[in-house]
Amino acid sequence: MKVTSSALLLQSHDFGGTGMDSEAYVARMQIARAAKQRPRAGKTRLAFSLELWLDLFPLPLLLGAEAMPKQRRKICFCPCPPNTGEESSASDTDSDSGSRSSSDSFSSCDELDFSLAVAASSPQPPWEACSQLLAQKQSQPLLRPLPNHTAMARRPIVGGNWKCNPESMAKLDGLVENMNACDASKCDIYVCPSPLHVAYVCSKVKAGINVCPQNCNFKGCGAYTGEVAVEQMKDLKIEWVLIGHSERREYFKESNELLAEKMKLILDSGMKCVYAIGEKLPEREKGLESTMAVCIEQLEMVKGLLDPAKVVIAYEPVWAIGTGVTATAAQAQETHAEIRKWIAKNVSEKCAAGIRIQYGGSANAKNAPELSACPDIDGFLVGGASLKPEFKDIVDAISARIDSLSNFLATSYQVALQSATDAASERVLHLCRHDLAPQLLGREDVYFGNIGDGVTYQCHQTRQNQEWDSLFFTPDMLAPAVDAPAASQVSATTSADRLLGKQLSVHVRTAQSQTLPPSDLEPSRSLVKKTRSVSGYAILNDQEVGGLDPTLKLLLLGLVEQG
Numbered sequence: 060m061k062v063t064s065s066a067l068l069l070q071s072h073d074f075g076g077t078g079m080d081s082e083a084y085v086a087r088m089q090i091a092r093a094a095k096q097r098p099r100a101g102k103t104r105l106a107f108s109l110e111l112w113l114d115l116f117p118l119p120l121l122l123g124a125e126a127m128p129k130q131r132r133k134i135c136f137c138p139c140p141p142n143t144g145e146e147s148s149a150s151d152t153d154s155d156s157g158s159r160s161s162s163d164s165f166s167s168c169d170e171l172d173f174s175l176a177v178a179a180s181s182p183q184p185p186w187e188a189c190s191q192l193l194a195q196k197q198s199q200p201l202l203r204p205l206p207n208h209t210a211m212a213r214r215p216i217v218g219g220n221w222k223c224n225p226e227s228m229a230k231l232d233g234l235v236e237n238m239n240a241c242d243a244s245k246c247d248i249y250v251c252p253s254p255l256h257v258a259y260v261c262s263k264v265k266a267g268i269n270v271c272p273q274n275c276n277f278k279g280c281g282a283y284t285g286e287v288a289v290e291q292m293k294d295l296k297i298e299w300v301l302i303g304h305s306e307r308r309e310y311f312k313e314s315n316e317l318l319a320e321k322m323k324l325i326l327d328s329g330m331k332c333v334y335a336i337g338e339k340l341p342e343r344e345k346g347l348e349s350t351m352a353v354c355i356e357q358l359e360m361v362k363g364l365l366d367p368a369k370v371v372i373a374y375e376p377v378w379a380i381g382t383g384v385t386a387t388a389a390q391a392q393e394t395h396a397e398i399r400k401w402i403a404k405n406v407s408e409k410c411a412a413g414i415r416i417q418y419g420g421s422a423n424a425k426n427a428p429e430l431s432a433c434p435d436i437d438g439f440l441v442g443g444a445s446l447k448p449e450f451k452d453i454v455d456a457i458s459a460r461i462d463s464l465s466n467f468l469a470t471s472y473q474v475a476l477q478s479a480t481d482a483a484s485e486r487v488l489h490l491c492r493h494d495l496a497p498q499l500l501g502r503e504d505v506y507f508g509n510i511g512d513g514v515t516y517q518c519h520q521t522r523q524n525q526e527w528d529s530l531f532f533t534p535d536m537l538a539p540a541v542d543a544p545a546a547s548q549v550s551a552t553t554s555a556d557r558l559l560g561k562q563l564s565v566h567v568r569t570a571q572s573q574t575l576p577p578s579d580l581e582p583s584r585s586l587v588k589k590t591r592s593v594s595g596y597a598i599l600n601d602q603e604v605g606g607l608d609p610t611l612k613l614l615l616l617g618l619v620e621q622g
């Protein structure tokens with residue numbers, strides 16, 4: 060991969076719980092200073108640092124050295140402009156270095172795509188070792204490959220559950236109209252009419268809108284009075300069926316055993332299944348563990364049947380159903396992520412990565428955008444709002460996240476700027492406390508932040524397997540994304556194909572705070588006064604890859620590059 064635009068390293072500092080050793084800090088400052096002074100070519104100014112925890116990345120192995128302690132060290136990849144002829148722009152008199160100038164590292168990799176610096180425990184960062192590594196980079200994976208499962212893009216899915224509505228056939232056309240108004244190009248859509256209306260709705264919905272009965276029996280056709288069978292559904296060309304809704308569990312006493320039997324029958328018959336689960340208020344009030352205990356109990360008996368191609372989980376906290384009380388985006392995301400984690404552990408990583416989990420419970424046009432921005436929410440099961448024209452807006456909200464990563468960045472950037480404006484009298488320090496890192500790394504003491512004014516954007520690439528990468532964007536860097544340059548600007552040397560299907564999560568956090576003196580890292584935690592976050596993810600498809608800013612594309616390619 061060739062970096063064709065000027066790229067600058069942005070300083071990035073570790074606010075790790077036990078603090079960063081001074082040498083590592085000095086090394087980073089050197090790099091940052093050198094990078095800051097590098098010439099900037101044209102309009103595109105880009106900075107990023109990619110930091111990987113060494114215990115997740117076998118750097119000692121790559122360097123062929125034992126020297127580097129495994130824990131609590133990071134490596135920084137600095138994109139280095141090739142052939143600018145001004146490689147030694149860094150000051151050799153960096154006052155905080157006390158060691159070799161970082162200009163060495165840049166000049167030594169003039170012809171290489173990336174320079175790499177290691178924030179090591181050694182007083183002098185092992186530039187030579189890095190340079191050697193870089194020299195061999197053709198055969199070395201500089202950037203860690205993504206695990207396979209991240210390539211599995213989850214297509215959003217939204218269902219409208221009309222429950223036992225409407226009271227007359229006369230109203231059906233209006234409701235069908237709401238469904239037919241939806242854009243089904245980026246989202247799977249299904250509607251669950253009451254049994255008496257199923258056949259009529261089947262004949263009225265447009266292509267792309269699936270009819271999904273609200274229940275089926277556990278045996279098929281035969282002497283089962285009052286029931287509907289999968290065979291009858293298949294005869295109507297129906298592909299989906301919903302089971303396990305809390306109202307069926309509650310009022311019709313459907314047990315997990317019965318539901319497992321139903322799911323097996325559905326899948327055996329070649330149909331697909333939406334399986335609803337969710338806790339009641341007392342369990343939620345006791346916290347996530349007790350919430351998960353209920354979800355796990357409901358999942359346990361069907362875990363062997365969880366095929367992402369055929370099963371969708373609808374997580375519906377019962378206390379949020381029909382009450383107008385929605386789970387907050389954070390609550391929903393946290394629970395969805397926990398469900399996925401449980402599946403990863405108890406079924407497979409692949410299943411966890413691929414299975415779609417819908418949120419249900421007072422979802423509407425207003426709260427859908429925020430919920431849609433949560434990386435583990437793949438859609439909605441909508442009750443009340445599916446009886447209204449706003450259903451279309453819910454579909455649009457979840458579809459928007461795959462419209463364009465550039466758009467997402469631009470939008471979130473606007474939100475972040477607004478947040479900065481709201482902060483009024485205070486400068487906005489882009490200090491981010493990483494939401495996912497503690498969860499992913501199994502530790503509570505991991506903080507990340509950047510020093511300076513602006514907004515930090517982090518792209519989390521993988522969220523399974525305890526793996527975590529981040530990119531830090533600043534407004535400067537995002538300018539190209541906001542401007543949405545033409546696809547024709549995309550460098551011919553970038554292979555868009557390699558981005559297809561990759562899933563990138565983006566999390567934006569701004570904080571009101573004060574500028575932080577570099578020497579004063581530890582107290583930084585207390586500086587955050589107010590934060591506002593926007594998060595979301597994009598599944599890269601061909602359209603959006605085509606529309607990406609060339610520099611951003613290069614950067615993302617760098618992340619997914621397999622060496």
Ligand SMILES: O=C[C@H](O)COP(=O)(O)O
Pocket residue numbers: 220304375379380381382383419420421422440441442443444
């Ligand atoms: O099946 C749908 C859910 O029960 C959600 O219903 P609701 O959107 O009216 O809360």
